Amino acid sequence: MSLLTPDSGLLFWMLLTFGIVVFILAKYGFPVIVKMVEERKQYINDSLIMAEKARTELDKVKAEGEAIMDEARKEHLKLMQETAKTQEALINEAKEKAAIEADKLIADAKIRIQEEKNEALREVRRQVAELSVDIAEKVIKNKLSEEKEQVEMINRLLDEINISKS
């Protein structure tokens, strides 16, 4: 039966057509498609891995940031505390210094006052002495206005000197 016997003409055309089809599709058709789809698969895989990596990296960075922030906060606190301490110390020192200074000033002032007082006393004494001498001079001048008196005086003074000499 002719249905079951291959026909030579059709065989020729089939070989030719199918050969061309296979040549074109197996060279330029399917490999391109399969390659592209596989490339896409690879790309998606890579992207996923990269995303995962980026996420862990981000987590790490985040954790690092947190740590740095903590550190900074601690440092800050410490600095604040130190500053406070220093401040207190400075103030204390200043206070002490001021007190000492004040004491010294007071002491100096006292000494000066004492000196001034002494000076004043001395001045007063001197003036008193001068005044006394002046008064005495005036008194003596008044008394010695007469000749007799002068001679009496000189005699008395000579006596006195003689007494002291003998």
Place this chain on the structure above:
Amino acid sequence: MKLKYKIWFLVALLAFVCNTLVRAQDTAKVESSSEKSAWNVRDFILEHVSDAYEWHITTWNKRQISIPLPVIIYSKTAGWNVFMSNKFKEQSVYRGFTIAGEGKYKGKIVELKENGESARPFDVSITKVTLSLIINSLLLIVIIMTTARSYKKHGFGAKKGFVGFMEMFIMNINDEVIKPCVGNDYRRYSPYLLTVFFFVFLNNIMGTLPMFPGGGNVTGNITITFVLAIITFLIVNISGTKEYWKEIFWPEVPTWLKAPVPLIPVIEVVGMFTKPFALMIRLFANMIAGHSITLGLVTLIFVTVSLGPAMNAGMSAVSILLSVFIGLLELLVAFLQAYIFTMLSAVFIGLARVKPHRK
């Protein structure tokens, strides 16, 4: 969205009913034109599933409407002859050639010799199957190259629409059929196997259409499946490993089974040929059976005319229902046969790539 699917479903169903009706109308014309002689269903079906020198479309008002196809023949006495097949319509014998009505070369072009004998010339005419084959091949190349070009143009980004569908289809066959069946070095064979799959699938699908660009019984022609099977046979045996040949000629069986009478080797060698032979027959028989059943169901309408109008109407309804069912089944078979052909080819290649067993 749901309405859209409903519409598509209805369109598909209508298409199948129309498919049946077109075939029925086709059949009716043939029947009415040959009313006088007892109408032979068997001949009618065989004529439709075999190759022809013209592409018969329909018969209108007792006039046959068909596409004439080029006849290309060579014989020692007449040399090369190229003419359109409608020359045989005008005169039954043209340039000493005629289409044999009966005998060994029934339906083929023969050369009439002077002594009254007829001889078969070398015949490379573009027949109905040839033209179908060429149309389907062009369609296949266009479809696949469009898909491939889309990747070249737009890179490997995700695809939508037809290209996305083709990608899914191709990768499914590649990853689910070829990869597991061939094994490790499947990449070498996957382009060919994919080509075979889509070639067979598209030809099967086009065969289920009733009208011109489709309807050719390409994969239901033994020549086509013969070529496909031969190529598979060549690939399997060329890519056969040492272990493959060893398992054929010196398999691991008790010695008395392979020497002095090489019983198992003979069976294995026969097996080498039965594998592609089965491939050839399976595809051919399935497709020709599908076409025959569809035609048979349609002819049911015309066979039952003689049983009275009531019976005829009833049988027509049954015929249309069954035809729609068979039409849907043919769609499944179209995919299934392409799938099986590809899978078995892949399995045979995989078996030929066998590695030595570890001991």
